[in-house]
Amino acid sequence: METWLPLFFAGAMGLALLIYVILDGYDLGIGLLLPLASDSEKDLMIASIGPFWDANETWIVLGIGILLIAFPQAHGEILTAMYIPVTLMLMGLVLRGIAFDFRAKAVSDKKDMWNLIFSVGSLITACSQGWMLGTYITGLAETGLSWLFSILIALTLPALYVLLGAAWLLIKTEGELFDKAMRWAARAILPMGVALLLVSIATPLVSQTIADKWFSYPNGLMLLPIPVLSTLTYGWMMFLLYRQHALREGREWLLFAGLIVLCLLAALGLAYSILPDIIIGQMTIWESAASTPSLLFTFWGTAIVLPAILGYTFFVYRIFRGKTSELTYE
Amino acid sequence: MIEFDPYLLARAQFAANISFHILFPSITIGLGWILLFFRLRYTYTGDQHWENAYHFWVKIFALSFAIGVVSGITMSFQFGTNWPGFMERAGNIAGPLLGYEVLTAFFMEATFLGVMLFGKSRVSNRMHVIACALVAVGTTLSAFWILSLNSWMQTPTGYTMIDGVFHVESWLAVIFNPSFPYRLAHMMIASMLTATFLVMGISAWRMKRKVDGPATAKIFRAMVATAMVLAPLQVLVGDLHGLNTLEHQPAKVAAMEGIWETQRGAPLTLFGFPDEETSSTRFAIEIPRAASYILTHDLDGEILGLNEFAGEHPPVAPVFWAFRVMVGMGVLMIVVAWWAGWVLFKQRRSPGPALLTATSVMTFSGWVAVLAGWYVTEIGRQPWIVYGMLNTADLVADHSSGVMLGTFMGYIALYIFVMISYIATLRYMATKPAASLLALRQLGGYEANQQRQEA
Numbered sequence: 001m002e003t004w005l006p007l008f009f010a011g012a013m014g015l016a017l018l019i020y021v022i023l024d025g026y027d028l029g030i031g032l033l034l035p036l037a038s039d040s041e042k043d044l045m046i047a048s049i050g051p052f053w054d055a056n057e058t059w060i061v062l063g064i065g066i067l068l069i070a071f072p073q074a075h076g077e078i079l080t081a082m083y084i085p086v087t088l089m090l091m092g093l094v095l096r097g098i099a100f101d102f103r104a105k106a107v108s109d110k111k112d113m114w115n116l117i118f119s120v121g122s123l124i125t126a127c128s129q130g131w132m133l134g135t136y137i138t139g140l141a142e143t144g145l146s147w148l149f150s151i152l153i154a155l156t157l158p159a160l161y162v163l164l165g166a167a168w169l170l171i172k173t174e175g176e177l178f179d180k181a182m183r184w185a186a187r188a189i190l191p192m193g194v195a196l197l198l199v200s201i202a203t204p205l206v207s208q209t210i211a212d213k214w215f216s217y218p219n220g221l222m223l224l225p226i227p228v229l230s231t232l233t234y235g236w237m238m239f240l241l242y243r244q245h246a247l248r249e250g251r252e253w254l255l256f257a258g259l260i261v262l263c264l265l266a267a268l269g270l271a272y273s274i275l276p277d278i279i280i281g282q283m284t285i286w287e288s289a290a291s292t293p294s295l296l297f298t299f300w301g302t303a304i305v306l307p308a309i310l311g312y313t314f315f316v317y318r319i320f321r322g323k324t325s326e327l328t329y330e
Numbered sequence: 331m332i333e334f335d336p337y338l339l340a341r342a343q344f345a346a347n348i349s350f351h352i353l354f355p356s357i358t359i360g361l362g363w364i365l366l367f368f369r370l371r372y373t374y375t376g377d378q379h380w381e382n383a384y385h386f387w388v389k390i391f392a393l394s395f396a397i398g399v400v401s402g403i404t405m406s407f408q409f410g411t412n413w414p415g416f417m418e419r420a421g422n423i424a425g426p427l428l429g430y431e432v433l434t435a436f437f438m439e440a441t442f443l444g445v446m447l448f449g450k451s452r453v454s455n456r457m458h459v460i461a462c463a464l465v466a467v468g469t470t471l472s473a474f475w476i477l478s479l480n481s482w483m484q485t486p487t488g489y490t491m492i493d494g495v496f497h498v499e500s501w502l503a504v505i506f507n508p509s510f511p512y513r514l515a516h517m518m519i520a521s522m523l524t525a526t527f528l529v530m531g532i533s534a535w536r537m538k539r540k541v542d543g544p545a546t547a548k549i550f551r552a553m554v555a556t557a558m559v560l561a562p563l564q565v566l567v568g569d570l571h572g573l574n575t576l577e578h579q580p581a582k583v584a585a586m587e588g589i590w591e592t593q594r595g596a597p598l599t600l601f602g603f604p605d606e607e608t609s610s611t612r613f614a615i616e617i618p619r620a621a622s623y624i625l626t627h628d629l630d631g632e633i634l635g636l637n638e639f640a641g642e643h644p645p646v647a648p649v650f651w652a653f654r655v656m657v658g659m660g661v662l663m664i665v666v667a668w669w670a671g672w673v674l675f676k677q678r679r680s681p682g683p684a685l686l687t688a689t690s691v692m693t694f695s696g697w698v699a700v701l702a703g704w705y706v707t708e709i710g711r712q713p714w715i716v717y718g719m720l721n722t723a724d725l726v727a728d729h730s731s732g733v734m735l736g737t738f739m740g741y742i743a744l745y746i747f748v749m750i751s752y753i754a755t756l757r758y759m760a761t762k763p764a765a766s767l768l769a770l771r772q773l774g775g776y777e778a779n780q781q782r783q784e785a
Contacts, residue, residue, distance in 0.1 A: 058432070068410065076413075098400065
C-alpha cells in the first residue's frame with residue numbers, strides 16, 4: 001500500500017470540510033441572523049448569498065464523498081454512528097435550501113413562513129453539525145460525558161456561524177444593515193470565544209488519546225504556536241470590533257479574514273489530535289483506506305479537477321464582488 | 331404493536347428518498363438544455379420572445395434544481411447510514427464513480443448556476459450563454475457518472491473479488507459496462523421528454539387560461555416538435571435496452587413479461603394479475619407468440635421463465651405492473667405529441683381547447699414514466715444489490731426499527747410538504763399573467779389582444 005495516498009486524501013477531506021465550514025458557515029449564519037432584520041434587509045441578506053450558497057453547500061458533499069471514496073471501511077461506521085444527527089442535518093439542509101428558492105417565488109403572504117423555515121433549517125443544520133463533530137471527536141463513544149460534550153459543540157458551532165454571517169454582511173452591505181451587522185458581530189464574539197475556550201478545555205478531558213498527544217514533552221511545546229496564535233487572532237478581532245475604524249474605512253473584510261485564520265488554526269489542531277486515526281482510538285487512515293488502484297484513479301482526477309474548481313470558484317466570486325444590490329434574474 | 335423489519339424499513343426509506351430525488355434531476359437535466367436553446371435562439375435572432383420564455387422557465391429550473399441538490403445530498407449520506415455494507419464491499423468501485431460525479435459535475439453546475447441565475451447583468455451575453463451551457467453539461471455529466479455506477483450494479487464487469495471485496499481490474503470495463511450505453515441513452519431521452527412535456531403542459535395551461543404572452547405559443551411549437559421526435563425514439567432505445575437486459579438479466583425480463591415457465595413462442599401478456607403463489611397470471615390478455623417475437627425477433631424464440639431462477643428472481647407483480655405503466659405512458663406521450671404536431675404543422679391551426687386540455691393533463695407524464703421505469707430496473711435487480719454478486723439484505727445497517735421508523739416518517743412528512751409547495755408554486759407562477767401581457771394591458775391593448783386570441 002502506498003503510504004502517501006491515504007494521507008493525501010485525509011488532507012483533501014480536511015480541506016474540503018474546512019472550506020465548507022467557512023463558506024456554508026456564513027450562509028447558515030445569515031439564516032440564523034435573519035429574524036433580527038427588517039423585511040427589506042432580509043431580502044438584501046439573502047441576496048448577498050444568492051449566487052454562492054449552492055456551490056458552498058457542495059463542499060460538504062465533497063468532504064463526505066472523499067470519506068466514502070478513500071476510507072470506505074470507516075465511512076459506514078462513522079455515518080451509522082451519527083445516524084440521528086446526520087438525518088436531522090439533512091432535513092435542516094433540505095428546509096434551508098428549498099426555503100431559499102420558494103421565498104422568492106411564493107405569494108407574498110407566504111414569504112414570512114419561508115423566512116422562518118429558512119432560519120429554522122439553518123439552526124437545525126448548524127446544531128446537528130456541531131453534534132456530529134462532537135460525536136466524531138469522542139471517537140463515536142456513547143457515554144454520558146460524550147453526550148454532554150456533543151451538546152456543548154452543538155451550541156458552539158452556531159455561534160461561530162453567526163459571527164461568520166455577520167462578517168460576510170460587513171463585506172457585502174452598507175448603511176444601516178452594515179451597522180446592524182457590526183452590532184451582531186460585537187454581540188456574538190464574546191459567547192463564541194467562551195464556547196471555543198470551553199471546547200478546547202473539554203476536548204482533552206473527554207479523549208485520553210488527545211490529552212496524551214497534547215500534554216507530552218516536547219510535543220506540547222512545539223504545538224504552543226496553535227493556542228497562542230488563536231488567542232492573538234481572537235484578541236485582534238475583539239480589537240477590530242471595539243475600535244471599528246479599520247472595518248469602517250475600507251477594510252471591512254478584516255473580520256472575515258480573522259475568522260478564516262481562527263478556523264484554519266482550529267482545523268490544524270484538530271488534525272493533529274486525530275491523525276493518523278480516522279476513527280479516534282479505533283482505526284487508522286491506512287487500515288480503512290480503499291485499494292491503491294482505486295485511490296490512484298481518484299487521485300489523478302482530484303489533482304486535475306480541484307485546481308479547476310478553485311479557479312472557477314474564484315472567477316465567480318470576482319463576478320459578484322462588491323456590495324450586494326437586490327437580487328434579480330435579469 | 332407491529333414489529334417492522336429494519337431491512338424493509340431501510341429499503342423503504344432509501345426507495346422513498348431516491349424516488350423523490352429522481353423527479354427533480356429528471357426535470358433539470360432536460361430543462362437545462364431547453365433553457366440553453368432559448369438563450370441561443372435569442373442570441374442569434376434577437377427575438378425578445380425567447381428571452382421572455384427563458385425568464386419564465388429559469389425560475390422553475392432554479393426551484394427544481396434546489397430541490398434536486400438538497401435531496402441529492404441526502405442520498406450521498408444515506409449510502410453510509412443505510413447501506414454501510416455496500417461501501418465496505420463495493421467502495422473501491424462505487425467511491426471513485428461518485429467522486430468523479432462530485433468533482434467533474436456537481437461543482438460545475440452549482441457554481442455556474444450562480445452566474446446563470448443572478449449574473450445576467452454582470453457578465454456579457456456571451457459569458458452568460460457559456461454559463462448556461464456549463465450548467466447543462468454539468469447536469470448531463472452528473473447523469474453520466476451516476477448511471478455508470480447504477481449500470482455497473484446491474485451488469486458488473488471489470489473487477490476481481492478478493493476476500494469478499496470488489497477490486498478494480500479495468501476502469502474502462504467498469505465505467506462502460508454492458509448495460510451503461512443503453513441505460514444512459516434511455517434516461518437522457520426520458521429526462522428530455524419529462525422536461526419537454528412539463529414545458530408543453532404548462533404552456534398549454536397558460537394558453538387555455540389566456541394568461542400567456544406571445545412567447546408561449548412559440549415555445550409550445552418548439553416543444554411539440556421535440557416531443558414528436560423523442561417519444562418514438564424512446565421506444566426504439568427502450569427496445570434495445572430491453573434486449574440488453576434479456577442478455578444480462580433474464581430474470582428481470584421474465585418478471586417484466588410475466589413469463590413463468592421457459593418456453594418457445596411465448597405470448598405477450600398485455601394485462602393480467604401475476605400471482606407468485608400459483609406461478610400464474612390470472613385474467614391474462616395475451617397476444618400469442620408476440621413476446622418471443624419482440625425479444626428474440628423470432629416467433630418461436632425461446633425465453634427463459636421465472637422457474638429457472640427459483641429464489642433468485644425479483645418480486646413479479648411490482649415489476650410487471652411498473653413496466654406496463656411505463657410503456658402505457660410512453661404510448662400516450664406519442665399519441666399526444668403527434669396529435670399536437672398534426673394540428674400545428676399539418677393543419678396549421680392554433681391548438682383547440684381539447685388539445686390544450688390533453689397536453690396540460692400530460693404535464694407530469696414524464697414523472698410517472700420515469701418512476702415506473704426506475705421501479706422496473708431497480709426492483710427487477712432484487713434480491714441483488716450488485717447483480718449476481720451481493721445480496722441487498724446482507725448489507726443493511728443495524729439500526730433499531732424504532733429509529734428507522736421515526737426517521738422514515740420524518741422524511742415522508744418533509745417530502746410531502748416540499749411536493750405540495752412545489753406544485754402550488756408552479757401553479758401560482760403558471761397562473762400569473764405574462765409580464766408582456768401586463769405591459770399590453772397597461773397600454774390599453776389588452777382587450778385587443780384578447781379579441782385577437784379569441785378570433
